[in-house]
Amino acid sequence: MIPFNIADHNVIFFVNGRPYHVGRDHMNFTTIREKLLTGNHDPQELVDLADIPTAIHMFTAGKIEVREGREVFYNGAPLHNVWTEKLLGFLSEGLPIDPLVSALESLQRNPSYMARERLPLFQEHNQLGFLPDGRLTGLKAVRHDFMDKWEGKFDNTPGKVCRMDRSLISDDPNVHCAPGLHVGSWEYVASYGNSHSDKIILVAFWPHDVVAVPQDLQTKIRVCEYESLSVLDRNYVDDFIRNNQIVVTVDDNTDDGFGDDNYDHYDYN
Known part of the structure; x- marks a missing residue:
């Protein structure tokens, strides 16, 4: 039996006498809460879900790793770009990282080396x-x-x-x-x-x-x-x-965002 406490914005559970605090912005908050409530859990699984580097590893099926809290790897190879620096910074400050991890994984699936190298710079610059x-x-x-x-x-x-x-x-x-x-x-x-x-x-x-x-x-x-x-x-x-808004979120009932089309010479859209 794992002792735990569930509030609106966080979950705290104990394994081997050590407390684990999981905020609502944690990538595995919902999963951990459901496992605690249903009793369908293994202590080590809960610890792994709560540990951010381990959670990233699990979330990306082992493709992205954060080692010693200061280096990011993709499929075993070191990865260095603006987004990995941002990821490490977010981790150190306890900020939500789910969107960044998903974007980073998607970036690495881009077949173009130049696009992989330059997109994070374009995104940050603009x-x-x-x-x-x-x-x-x-x-x-x-x-x-x-x-x-x-x-x-x-x-x-x-x-x-x-x-x-x-x-x-x-x-x-x-x-x-x-x-x-x-x-x-x-x-x-x-x-x-x-x-x-x-x-x-x-x-x-x-x-x-x-x-x-x-x-x-x-x-x-x-x-x-x-x-x-x-x-x-x-x-x-x-x-x-x-x-100069940096982060944009959208829900179904709001008109948020950017927009523009290029009507230059060969612009198809």
């Missing part, structure tokens, strides 16, 4: 947000009817997913104007979507779907898939840019 599931957010401008501005082929109505064959998208970071689904930064949306009839939308994409990141880390990236999430009131675009 201060784009993580969604709770690990996707990143970006901005687009679309026509009044939600179709893309360049050819009117892609429907960006909230809830729709836009896809393009990855093999048709240029992965050259030195080419800014090329076929692909474009996702923009704050700076980008401030420059485009200037027609009063345009709609500004928030989109979400997985790191593994990023095809090209510009060398100068400015304005836009090319992806092969994104989901349109919600519409942003144009009256607040300038406020969003001025406030």
Whole structure:
């Protein structure tokens, strides 16, 4: 029998006389609480679920490891980028890491070395947000009817997913104007979507779907898939840019986010 106490925002349980405190923002809070309440638990399993480095290892099926609290490994190889530094910082401060872990795992599944190296830099440089599931957010401008501005082929109505064959998208970071689904930064949306009839939308994409990141880390990236999430009131675009918001969360009843479309020469969306 494991002694435990469950409150609204935390769980405390004891194994071999040692207390384990699990906050609601812990990646395994719900699992640990349910196991304690049902009695369906093994003491060592609970300890492993509560221990963050072990939990990350379990959460990613052993792909991501944090060793000695200061080095991140992916499939046994050391991994160093902006996000791993952020992950270690979050761990040291006890901040929620689930979105970052999911994003990092998705990033490592991207077949492009350049995209894996440059996306974290682009995300940090332009201060784009993580969604709770690990996707990143970006901005687009679309026509009044939600179709893309360049050819009117892609429907960006909230809830729709836009896809393009990855093999048709240029992965050259030195080419800014090329076929692909474009996702923009704050700076980008401030420059485009200037027609009063345009709609500004928030989109979400997985790191593994990023095809090209510009060398100068400015304005836009090319992806092969994104989901349109919600519409942003144009009256607040300038406020969003001025406030330089870093983290964006979305629920079904709010219009949050970024948005913008590129109507440059070869922009397919």
